[in-house]
Amino acid sequence: MKYMGSKSVLLRGELGTLLLQEAQNSTRFIDLFSGSGSVGHYIAENTALPVVSVDLQHYSSVLAGCITERDAKLSQSDVVTSWTGAVHRSLIDDPLYEQLQEPIARLGKATVMRARKKSSRFTEEHFITRDYGGHYFSPQQAYILDLLYSSLPSVADQRKIGLAAILHAASVCAAAPGHTAQPFQPTKKLLPYIKNSWTRDVIAICQKQVETLANRHATKIGKAIVADAISVAESLEPGDLVFCDPPYSAVQYSRFYHVLEGIALGGWPEVSGAGRAPARVLRETSDFSMKSQATEAMTELLETLRTSSCRVIITFPDADASNGLSARDIIHIAQEKWHVYDKYVDSVHSTLGGSSSAGGRGGRRALQEVVLLLIPKDDASLCVPEPQPSNYTEDGSSLASDGLLTEALDLVSTATSAELS
DSSP: OOOTTOOHHHHTTHHHHHHHHHHTTOSEEEETTOTTOHHHHHHHHHSSOOEEEEESOHHHHHHHHHHHTOOSOOOHHHHIIIIIHHHHHHTTTOHHHHHTOOOGGGOOHHHHHHHHHHHHTOOGGGHHHHHHBTTTBOHHHHHHHHHHHHTOOSSHHHHHHHHHHHHHHHHHHOSSSSSOSSOOOOOTTTHHHHHHHHTSOHHHHHHHHHHHHHTOOOSSOOEEEEOOHHHHHTTOOTTEEEEEOOOOOSSOHHHHTHHHHHHHHTOOSOOBTTTTBOOGGGSOOOGGGOTTTHHHHHHHHHHHHHHTTOEEEEEEESSOOTTSOOHHHHHHHHTTTEEEEEEEEEEEEEOTTSOOTTSSSOOEEEEEEEEEEEEETTOTTSOOOOOOTTSBOTTSOBOOOOHHHHHHHHHHHHHHHHHHO
16 A cells, blocks of 8 residues: 555565564564554564554554454455455446446546535545545545445454455555545646546455455454554563654644545544545644654653663664654664664655655655664663764764674574573
8 A cells, every 4th residue: 555654665674684583582562653554564474472553543553453453364255255245246236326427538627526526415424435536536436435334344353354455445546646635636737647546446456455464464463552652652561672663754644644544433524625634633643743842752752661671673764854853863862771773774765745856756765764773771681782872973974884783683693592592
């Protein structure tokens, strides 16, 4: 699915290696900024640790929990036949579905505006059609999403997978950039993008995602919760391995994913504006996405985690982020009470749908990301060398010295072997 800051690529390299190494000495894995859930899924499927996925957004708990809260495969054929198959068959003789049809092959501004008008006549029973039809989705796509939502399976595990599949299909089909802050508007330049999105098969995408998710599960059942990272950090214990991938943007993430959040919640009381967004007071806010609060929030989080004697892995861009934080700031905050080890890896970040540095609608740019391993200085289980204070020059520029993390991994591996022998 389209998601800013996903760690899927990094998990296949240095980040995945570090996570698995540290998991050997841990009793539980805590993903404090779960997002799309990819890191929690990786640990749940590849280790015996229970995973606790934490995020302010309800859609995130759905995406994470559909795997981390199950410890066995499901029969995907049962879900597809009884749920998506039933919806597909119901469309054959559905007059409302036929009325919503628009000539997408000849899509123009007038067609889009007519689609919006048609969709707006629906009631809360079809909240996706009413709120997003003709904007993010074609009227028929939105109507199908409504039918899928209203007929979700009643069996808990099947329902988790079904709702996650709906969110995935909504993300893939949305006529928008890599988020849903605003849909593409029907200009001459953007009409081809709308047409491409509106012709995607919602049911087929949903079925494929069900088949994928049904075969995946955790080794040990965990949980996905909607909560603030710092409040959860207060309840953690020694032995917990904490992963933090905090927001980098000074814009609240709830602005970018309000469509997915609305679907996860069963609809907003009201949406408005070009983005079809709910009132700002209804959207969750994070101090990590406020330039005036981000540094203080990070300081409080690290102090709370140190008090809990947790080991922590943090990922952050090796650049000044728009929320005012940088990797060197996090290192500076942590180094008094933590052993800090760093690894610099190549990554690609979303530009929130804007132009890439190369021009055009690339929406992505290459940069380096820093993977930090933080071990409390009072952690007696491992003797570690003091990190060298030379990762950054006096003017704050990075020297990208990543040998420290390799050395720390070797020490952890040696300690683990000694414990097992």
